[in-house]
Amino acid sequence: MSKIAVILLTSASVMVPVLAQQSAQEHPDSDPQVRFAPLHVYIDPGSRPLAAFQFELKTTAGQIEIVGVEGGEHKAFKEAPYYDPAALAQNRIIIAAFNTGSELPKKRTRIATIHLQIIGDIEPEYELKLTVAADSDGEEIPAEISYEEGE
Amino acid sequence: MKKKALIVTIILGLALIASVGYLFVGCSYMVGSSPQETTSATVPMSETEDPDEDAVSDTSAYGPENVSLQTRDGSEIVAGKPTPSVVWHAASKVESESAPEKPRIATDRAPVPGDKPVVGGLFEEKSGYDRAVKYDWKGKLAPGLSMIRQPSVPSQPVTAGEELGRKAFGSRPVPAELIHVSADEIWVIARSEAQAVPARAGEEAPGCGAMLAKLPTEDKEIPLPLKHTDVKGQISGYIATVDVTQKFHNPYDEKIEAVYAFPLPQNAAINEFIMTIGERRIRGIIREREEAEEIYQQARRQGHVASLLTQERPNIFTQKVANIEPGKAIDVNIKYFNTLAYVDGWYEFVFPMVVGPRFNPPGTTDGVGAVARGKAGISGQKTEVQYLKPGERSGHDISLAVDIDAGVAIERVVCSSHVITNSSATPEKRSVKLSGLDSIPNKDFVLRYKVAGETIKSALVTHRDKRGGFFTLMLYPPENLSHLKRAPMEMIFVLDCSGSMSGKPIAKAKQAITRALRKLQPNDTFQVIRFSNNASQFGPDPVPATRDNIRNAIRYVENLHGSGGTMMIEGIKAALDFAHDPKRFRMVSFMTDGYIGNEVEILAAVHERLGASRIFSFGVGTSVNRYLLDRMAKLGKGAVAYIGLEDNAAEVVDLFYERISHPALTDVAVDWGDLEVTDVFPSRIPDLFVGRPVILTGRFNGQGSTAVRITGSIGDLTQEIAIPVDLDPSSPACRTATHPGIACVWARKRIETLANQATYDADPDLSGQIKQVALEYGLMSAYTAFVAVDSSRKTAGDHGVTVAVPVPMPEGVRYDTTVQN
Numbered sequence: 001m002s003k004i005a006v007i008l009l010t011s012a013s014v015m016v017p018v019l020a021q022q023s024a025q026e027h028p029d030s031d032p033q034v035r036f037a038p039l040h041v042y043i044d045p046g047s048r049p050l051a052a053f054q055f056e057l058k059t060t061a062g063q064i065e066i067v068g069v070e071g072g073e074h075k076a077f078k079e080a081p082y083y084d085p086a087a088l089a090q091n092r093i094i095i096a097a098f099n100t101g102s103e104l105p106k107k108r109t110r111i112a113t114i115h116l117q118i119i120g121d122i123e124p125e126y127e128l129k130l131t132v133a134a135d136s137d138g139e140e141i142p143a144e145i146s147y148e149e150g151e
Numbered sequence: 152m153k154k155k156a157l158i159v160t161i162i163l164g165l166a167l168i169a170s171v172g173y174l175f176v177g178c179s180y181m182v183g184s185s186p187q188e189t190t191s192a193t194v195p196m197s198e199t200e201d202p203d204e205d206a207v208s209d210t211s212a213y214g215p216e217n218v219s220l221q222t223r224d225g226s227e228i229v230a231g232k233p234t235p236s237v238v239w240h241a242a243s244k245v246e247s248e249s250a251p252e253k254p255r256i257a258t259d260r261a262p263v264p265g266d267k268p269v270v271g272g273l274f275e276e277k278s279g280y281d282r283a284v285k286y287d288w289k290g291k292l293a294p295g296l297s298m299i300r301q302p303s304v305p306s307q308p309v310t311a312g313e314e315l316g317r318k319a320f321g322s323r324p325v326p327a328e329l330i331h332v333s334a335d336e337i338w339v340i341a342r343s344e345a346q347a348v349p350a351r352a353g354e355e356a357p358g359c360g361a362m363l364a365k366l367p368t369e370d371k372e373i374p375l376p377l378k379h380t381d382v383k384g385q386i387s388g389y390i391a392t393v394d395v396t397q398k399f400h401n402p403y404d405e406k407i408e409a410v411y412a413f414p415l416p417q418n419a420a421i422n423e424f425i426m427t428i429g430e431r432r433i434r435g436i437i438r439e440r441e442e443a444e445e446i447y448q449q450a451r452r453q454g455h456v457a458s459l460l461t462q463e464r465p466n467i468f469t470q471k472v473a474n475i476e477p478g479k480a481i482d483v484n485i486k487y488f489n490t491l492a493y494v495d496g497w498y499e500f501v502f503p504m505v506v507g508p509r510f511n512p513p514g515t516t517d518g519v520g521a522v523a524r525g526k527a528g529i530s531g532q533k534t535e536v537q538y539l540k541p542g543e544r545s546g547h548d549i550s551l552a553v554d555i556d557a558g559v560a561i562e563r564v565v566c567s568s569h570v571i572t573n574s575s576a577t578p579e580k581r582s583v584k585l586s587g588l589d590s591i592p593n594k595d596f597v598l599r600y601k602v603a604g605e606t607i608k609s610a611l612v613t614h615r616d617k618r619g620g621f622f623t624l625m626l627y628p629p630e631n632l633s634h635l636k637r638a639p640m641e642m643i644f645v646l647d648c649s650g651s652m653s654g655k656p657i658a659k660a661k662q663a664i665t666r667a668l669r670k671l672q673p674n675d676t677f678q679v680i681r682f683s684n685n686a687s688q689f690g691p692d693p694v695p696a697t698r699d700n701i702r703n704a705i706r707y708v709e710n711l712h713g714s715g716g717t718m719m720i721e722g723i724k725a726a727l728d729f730a731h732d733p734k735r736f737r738m739v740s741f742m743t744d745g746y747i748g749n750e751v752e753i754l755a756a757v758h759e760r761l762g763a764s765r766i767f768s769f770g771v772g773t774s775v776n777r778y779l780l781d782r783m784a785k786l787g788k789g790a791v792a793y794i795g796l797e798d799n800a801a802e803v804v805d806l807f808y809e810r811i812s813h814p815a816l817t818d819v820a821v822d823w824g825d826l827e828v829t830d831v832f833p834s835r836i837p838d839l840f841v842g843r844p845v846i847l848t849g850r851f852n853g854q855g856s857t858a859v860r861i862t863g864s865i866g867d868l869t870q871e872i873a874i875p876v877d878l879d880p881s882s883p884a885c886r887t888a889t890h891p892g893i894a895c896v897w898a899r900k901r902i903e904t905l906a907n908q909a910t911y912d913a914d915p916d917l918s919g920q921i922k923q924v925a926l927e928y929g930l931m932s933a934y935t936a937f938v939a940v941d942s943s944r945k946t947a948g949d950h951g952v953t954v955a956v957p958v959p960m961p962e963g964v965r966y967d968t969t970v971q972n
Contacts, residue, residue, distance in 0.1 A: 085929030
């Protein structure tokens, strides 16, 4: 009987991985290592009208891929901002936008949403650097940049 | 007994494991593929963007038109500004779905055992005398276009440094150097000309609104996922900036993935991709193709709305949009630059609307298959286009508007293919719109306009950004070429006699060859070659152009007919694989629609066998494979001409003879003076023929003034052209024009050059170089793709069902002989 048990266990040990692999090949849907999530970027221009900005985002931990760039909540920055393709690396992106209109945000506002693919179990950590923010006269303003992780 | 028990136990054990495994796999499969419940609409059903007219909304440093904002500390913000006439906020209103019951989806699927063998699309050809050869068609057709003759304006001598006139229009000046500048080094002899016939008053407007198509197993007519395409072009000088918005929607009661194969101009430099969901606009990211495909598939599987744009051929693209929920709409916006062709005062803007069916030689798998609607997978080709049957129409229609800012007065505007309306605010500007009466996307939109003035001059256009300097230099041949007569020629006519050419196309081609034969001169020799499944020819060798030989050749041509496959490689071999007569200038004229799927093989053969020959390709039909024909002409150092089905082929041939009736300026070389110039395309400057401009595109370093000198030979004579250049923008003498699209145009040229090289060069690094350029400049290529994912929300259920967007057959093409069914 012990022989039978050995044979059964051997068969199972051979078959199950094969079937599991087959299943995984056909239905790789539920890969727990990959998920998608947004990262909302805010600028507080400190009551000055925000007409232009440029910032750089990169990760210091975890692995991400940028899969989309969306505009902000204020009408002035609703259009999807541009990114620098030459500077686009796996964990880094440089984004800039401007608006020459008169209706500009003066309070903290979401200026972009970065859509991310997050790979692996390590929770990513981000470094966000505001290169410059300026008003409609092209003068630099002392703004603050921050981000919030979306679900 | 023990043995028996052991065997039984093993069998039972294996059966049990197999059952568990089957259940596991089977259940997973069902979960993965079963239709899911529809979800509540959280994405707005309509988009009502209300653009602030005063506010110029964001663009960037890396966009097409850059501006700089200087900050107090001297740092610089660079941001683009939007193209003025382009409407970006494409409202995607979803019509109210009043019908309570929605149709089911005709699912695309691969063939399974038990499916009937392919029957449709088989045709038979009598090859030789009695041998019947069957070929399995995977694409083909025959167009019906018209054509435009190009009024012949004699080329003028290049006057060094002259400016054609800089004029300001409104707030945006058009640099003079962008006027009268051709875009590509491909020499276009002729184009389709006939004006489309306007619909009669009261006539039902085809394509207006949603024409409906029946899906298989449906007894109701319903629209398909692609509802509308909106095209907005803005032409400044010789560069067009084009926005294409594809409006997808889901008319079904299940979630879908829409897949659409569509054409764009082969020289389109696609550098923007935006997915719009309701009022939210998500800019797509350029990635290596495999990476983008993987991201898209993962997002699709996880239920995120996502879109992916890939390039199948330089002029064929595939758009995928995943997880479109029932009743919802998603827009995809693509933006590209492309350069216009120019000949004798006429510019040409082309927007292709449908991919023509291609013939794929036996054994090919990476071709472009042409299959009937709902028959995905039956062609065995990597890319497939599904076609509507005759009498069917999809709900997909097209609107198109082009604003031309020529910089000089526009004398005439002609649309060779469609009904248009046009208006002009000033003599230099023209707004052209496609009539609502002509909105079925089943043929190329071909718009031509003639600008005032007869003097065309060489010109330099530049652009600088943080990547360095870029330029295009247009060269025109010297006028004195037109006073010299040509040398004796060896003319080889190659006629495509395949099935797709049957009927009008082959009749046009025969008309053209007959005319060409009659125009030969006594010192010339000639040969006529036909090909379909194989190739044969008029005589064993080229024969002198005597009256008797010409008469016999015309009789030979008259007896040719169209049937069989398009084994163009046989025609190439027959035309180029024989000894060249050194006393004569050999010209090989191909008459074909170019409906093949193995373009790379053909182009490689042309490059390998060309020798001293020059190739002149004549595209016959309404939606010909311009990529192939242009590339053949370019690799063959010749020219291309397009003959529509309503055109007078004889007139096109006359133009051809006019062009070749003078010697070319050969061995052209450029001395760039004090400029540090690199990466110039084409690397080998083609011969300069009368009426044919050549465009050089490259990178430069340096400022200040210098002179560019071009030298070439006409027989024993040397000709020199000098072009003064001033690249100091602060200098009042600086008259060099700039255009922000030049960098993309250069990058696209580099990609094209590397891709052409890859057709004959096995260097494995070429694909890496293409990838690198495409990623650096954010451009679409065979190795890069745009992907956009909405990560902020997951739709309910699985990824839904894939629905391909079937397209109408190009006008003049037979469905029954070209589409697999």
